[in-house]
Every structure is written in C-alpha cells, then in structure tokens.
C-alpha cells in the first residue's frame with residue numbers, strides 16, 4: 304500500500320511540502336499518496352502581494368496565484384479544497400474533515416501540519432458579538448477581495464489602520480494610494496523593532512504622505528451605526544472611521560494538535576517546534592506560520608512567520624517526509640528574522656537582533672547609526688540611507704543590521720544577512736567584496752562604512 308502523507312493547509316508551506324514529497328518519491332522510486340486538505344478554495348497564493356493588489360498595483364487576483372488547484376491536481380496531488388479538518392486523533396493517526404457532503408474520517412501515515420496562523424482580533428473589534436461592516440484583518444484572499452471592494456471607490460474615506468507592524472504600514476500605503484484619509488494607530492510605535500532614529504524616519508515619511516500617525520495609541524471602542532463602523536475611540540478621542548484595518552498580530556493555528564504533543568514540541572508562541580527537516584514528533588511534521596524555527600543568532604526557538612521560511616521549510620519537509628532525514632539532500636537551517644518592506648519611497652530592512660533583544664541575552668553590545676547615500680552623491684539616483692549595525696564586544700560578532708532609506712536601501716540587509724548566516728564578524732562585513740558603480744552604490748559601500756565604524760569602535 305502507498306504511504307499516506309496527509310497535508311493540512313494548501314498555501315505556501317503545505318503545497319511546497321506536497322509538491323516536494325511527490326518529486327522526492329519519484330526520484331527515489333517510493334510509492335506515496337499525497338493528500339492535501341484546504342478549507343478555502345484557494346491554493347499557493349501570495350498573501351504578501353495582497354496590500355499591492357488592494358493599492359491597485361496588481362490588476363487581477365489571478366496574478367497573485369502561483370499555482371491553481373487544477374495545476375496541483377494535474378501534478379498528482381489529491382487536493383481537496385473546501386475541506387476543513389475539524390479534529391485530529393494523533394494516536395489513531397486520523398483526522399475528521401468536513402466538506403460540502405459532511406464529515407469524513409481520513410487516515411494517514413504521516414501528518415504535515417501547515418495550517419498557517421490567524422489574526423489576533425482584540426475584543427473591541429466585536430462590539431455586538433460580530434465584526435461590523437468595514438472592520439476586518441487582511442490574512443487571506445477573501446479578505447483581500449473585501450479590502451479591494453471597500454477601498455477601490457471614488458469617495459474619499461476615513462481609513463484607520465490599527466497596528467504599526469509591516470502589514471499595518473503596507474495597508475496604510477494602500478489606503479493612501481487609493482486617495483483616502485489615513486490614520487495609523489500603533490500601540491508603541493511604528494515598526495517597533497527598529498532603532499528609534501530609524502523608526503522616526505519611517506514615521507516622518509508616513510506623515511509627509513498625509514498619514515496621521517499616532518504612537519502609544521490605546522484603542523478603546525468602535526462606534527457602529529446600522530451595522531457599519533463609523534468611528535474608533537482612541538485614548539478618549541473619537542476618530543472618524545469608515546474602515547478599520549485590524550493588523551494587531553497573528554497566532555499559530557495549532558489548537559487541533561497542540562495538546563496531543565509533548566510540551567517540548569510546542570513553543571510559547573503556540574507554534575510547533577519543527578526541526579530542520581520539519582519533523583515535530585512521531586508522525587507529525589510542521590512548516591510555515593504554524594511553526595517556530597531556530598534563530599540563527601541566538602540558537603533559541605523563535606516565532607518568525609514569513610513567506611520566505613514557509614516555502615523553504617515546506618520544501619525541506621517534503622523531501623524528509625519521504626526520504627527520511629538521513630537521506631535528505633537539504634534541510635532548513637533556521638532564520639534571522641530578515642524582513643524588508645516600504646512605505647512609498649521609504650524602504651525598510653532589518654535582519655538579526657536589535658540591541659534590546661541582544662541585551663536580554665546578556666550580550667555586551669556596541670551599535671552605531673551611520674547615515675550616507677544609496678549612490679554616489681553626484682548621481683541623481685542618490686537617496687539618503689541610515690544604517691544601524693549591532694555587534695558583540697569581545698567576539699566582534701555581527702548581531703544585526705537595520706536599514707531605512709530611499710530606493711535601493713532595503714535589500715542591502717541581504718549582504719548583512721549572509722554574514723549573519725555564516726556567523727561572521729563586523730570586520731567580515733566591512734571588508735567583503737561588495738559591488739560598486741556610481742548610480743547604485745558608493746565606492747565605500749555605505750553598509751560597509753557602517754560596519755567599519757563599529758569595527759573601529761570595537762578597537
């Protein structure tokens with residue numbers, strides 16, 4: 304009988320795992336049956352592209368779909384959309400799955416948990432027990448479509464974004480591009496992981512575009528009339544609101560399996576702790592936003608829910624679940640929390656640890672912010688850029704880099720991420736061979752100037 308690999312969740316992690324499992328089985332001549340259960344009608348779509356779809360940069364939703372259900376089925380996957388897993392019995396190796404025809408029991412040999420995460424919805428979002436019209440998060444394609452319908456209108460609306468993380472910033476940009484009046488409420492500050500000076504640059508760019516940015520904001524309640532949101536009360540002040548983006552964080556979808564696993568297999572985030580092959584425990588595997596990963600700087604488990612990891616983890620998992628860890632050709636090494644985003648012309652990137660995180664680990668830290676330009680100063684392309692480099696005193700180990708600046712700034716963190724990945728020092732970053740031409744960089748690349756200054760400070 305074929306080995307039955309059951310994948311729950313049909314987006315980045317789940318479909319990467321399913322496709323790789325089939326490829327590996329073919330490569331090794333193994334007999335497997337790969338079944339994917341997905342509760343929505345969508346597979347393999349770019350959630351990351353949704354703010355740009357809402358903004359009008361992407362014409363059609365089909366452009367966000369990397370592979371349709373039909374394409375996956377043609378590749379040999381038993382894909383069942385509109386099918387939600389409602390309970391799991393790990394001891395019996397079976398799940399109960401509900402579709403249009405009722406609830407069915409499905410058995411497995413290996414279970415791949417790839418259910419992603421759900422938005423955290425604070426109590427104030429449901430004043431009468433339900434979300435008022437105009438109040439919703441942005442987590443899946445249906446919500447993307449709902450946001451498009453709300454914001455792609457001729458009338459100018461009051462749009463309030465609650466949450467200063469990267470999804471909040473990207474949705475503020477989308478609403479600005481649609482011509483609306485935008486308020487962004489951040490409980491602490493915008494992109495709070497950034498150094499204060501760099502975060503202030505982002506806030507300044509948002510204010511310049513007309514966004515009313517309020518840091519330290521405490522949302523109290525919503526005003527609702529005839530089922531629609533009309534206002535949001537923040538620190539005692541009633542702010543008009545035709546639409547409210549709830550971007551206050553996410554939590555891993557692990558309720559159906561968590562309690563059946565050993566405590567050590569589940570992190571404080573509620574994410575499943577999957578090793579470099581995606582293996583959690585026994586016959587359970589996990590990848591993507593429902594899982595924690597190893598942080599490559601700290602060595603500890605971390606919850607870093609990003610599409611880049613979901614795809615890589617899924618692929619490593621798909622190989623290992625068929626070949627076994629010993630025969631796997633590759634594995635997912637862990638992550639650094641490397642993130643890039645932008646607000647209009649202001650790009651942001653960071654990787655590794657910020658000072659506060661490093662100090663919590665008891666590390667003796669040196670850091671400096673360096674300001675420069677993205678291209679030679681005499682070129683029209685030159686844009687301001689600020690870079691913060693954080694390193695450990697003594698070992699000179701690079702710990703983290705943050706970047707804020709104009710076009711071309713954000714992706715500079717990738718060179719720093721490469722050094723972090725290879726556990727390099729600030730000297731490695733300062734002296735490695737990075738590229739230069741006047742329209743694209745300075746002769747002493749600004750990232751390397753920033754690293755060199757920290758190296759000099761270290762003596």
Ligand SMILES: Cc1cc2nc3c(=O)[nH]c(=O)nc-3n(C[C@H](O)[C@H](O)[C@H](O)COP(=O)(O)OP(=O)(O)OC[C@H]3O[C@@H](n4cnc5c(N)ncnc54)[C@H](O)[C@@H]3O)c2cc1C
Nearest residue numbers: 312314315316342350351388418419591592609610611613
């Ligand atoms: C607006 C937005 C912007 C983003 N931008 C970026 C970015 O720029 N860069 C980046 O790296 N990442 C970004 N991300 C994060 C990235 O999209 C996620 O990390 C990635 O989608 C995670 O993939 P996943 O497969 O683990 O989870 P998901 O994409 O959430 O997929 C999980 C799937 O499981 C299904 N499911 C859940 N429970 C069940 C069940 N019980 N039964 C059946 N099916 C179930 C869900 O319907 C879903 O389709 C963004 C996310 C959002 C929302």
